[in-house]
Amino acid sequence: MTSTQSVPPLDADQLDLIADLMDMGRCVLVLGPRLSTVVEQERDLPLHHQLARELAAELAKTPGMALPDLHDLALVCTAWQKQMAGGRLLLERFVGRFYRQQTEPGEALRQIPHLPFRIILNTTPDGLLQAAFKKEGKLFQEGYYRMGETQRDEFDERSRLPFLYSLFGKVLDKDVDKLVLTQQDQLRYLDSVQGVGKETRLPPALRNAMQECKGFLFLGFDFEDWYLRVLLHILNFSREEQAQAVFGLHAGLTDQQLPVTTALYFSNQYRFTFFPQIAPLDLLRHLRQRYEALGTPPVVTGAKPALRLLYLHAQADEPIRAELDKALSRLKLAHGIEAQSIHDILPGNDVDETRRRALAEANLIVPLLSADFFAEAWLPALAEQALQRHGAERVRCAAIYARDVYGGTELFVRKGVPVLPAEDLPLSDFANPDKALQKITAGLEKIIEGMS
Secondary structure: OOOOOOOOOOOHHHHHHHHHHHHOOOEEEEEOHHHOEEEEOOEEEEHHHHHHHHHHHHHOOOOOOOOOOOOOHHHHHHHHHHHOOOHHHHHHHHHHHHHHOOOOOOHHHHHHHHOOOOEEEEOOOOOHHHHHHHHOOOOOEEEEOOOOOOOOOOOOOOOOOOEEEEOOOEEOOOOEEOOOOOHHHHHHHHHHHOOOOOOOOOOHHHHHHHHHOOEEEEEEEOOOOHHHHHHHHHOOOOOOOOOOEEEEEEOOOOOOOOOHHHHHHHHHHHOEEEOOOOOHHHHHHHHHHHHHHHHOOOOOOOOOOOOEEEEEOOHHHHHHHHHHHHHOHHHHHHHOOEEEEOOOOOOOOOHHHHHHHHHHHOOEEEEEEOHHHHHOOHHHHHHHHHHHHOOOOOOEEOEEEOOOOOOOOHHHHHOOOOEEOOOOOOHHHOOOHHHHHHHHHHHHHHHHHHHO
């Protein structure tokens, strides 16, 4: 829901610091359970509270059953597992079904894909954050914690895509995997994430990347929750080298300000700076405005002109081009790249002349190879002209093998032009399209760095 409350003044320097850290890829966003919400009677209700109420409603059907505190999901889950026939399996089935039914992310979550956090730690097992990225047309990589197991190192330090990590497990399409539900689960998780018995700590690449970050922003947490204090201690968050700027926004059971004693504890122990008591949506909107204000760099006299990237592709491959362009967003920003499609022609223009001019002005020419590409006579003709320019000063050509076409890459390979993600396997056939886009991004970045 859109916030209507008046917004207290925010410290511009604090917002600018977070925006700068995000821009450098050195800021982690940590999302608490109160940021995943459902709308009830025109107000946002945290998902974990709604789940607790629905579980309690089933418990209430048992005669003489004393209901636990409905604000404590772990306590409700503990009672359910103990009292209900079917125990743990039925609890996981109920929880999985509940979370899978939630498909519409709130407005606060939909702001997050527009902010370049390198790592986002999520403490809820639902898929609303991932849904927000998909709805906003943003690519991401993801992973999740598997309690009691040796962890899979899914974090790719070479990727520029944001990494969404479900800290307490995740509800999968047809299953749940190692969720932290009951009070006993909470204690087992603390043992597991410390690595007791075997390598069950957070994955090494993720831990290393977090240690390199200089800023952390905590949203959606009730800072009076005892479990948050223990978790921060277990994650060694208080180490001096862990972070330099730590910000939090309290989200308790009521609209009251965070108690002074609690604020002092987090300030002294973990160096927290707390924002005024405003809605997370308002804070994220302010932060987005400050970040986007960084997007217009000053003009430097004598600097090399921005690179111009031109996509050569068939109309049928426009979805692939669009996904590729999104994957290259950070690369474009870092190197001042202006991207254009060969189909970006205004009505009334001389089509052939506009195409020739676009090709002549491009520094990096990227054909997307497919059967549809070669079915259009004018596209291979433009590609031939691009190959003739390849290797000139600050001019390169790099082909993308988009969809299967027999012999489609041979000419480019003979000319020494890179074919990405692989010359013998099209992008459409990769089992993991995100990995393929990451390979393309890395390959293009290497080419661009060689042009400077």
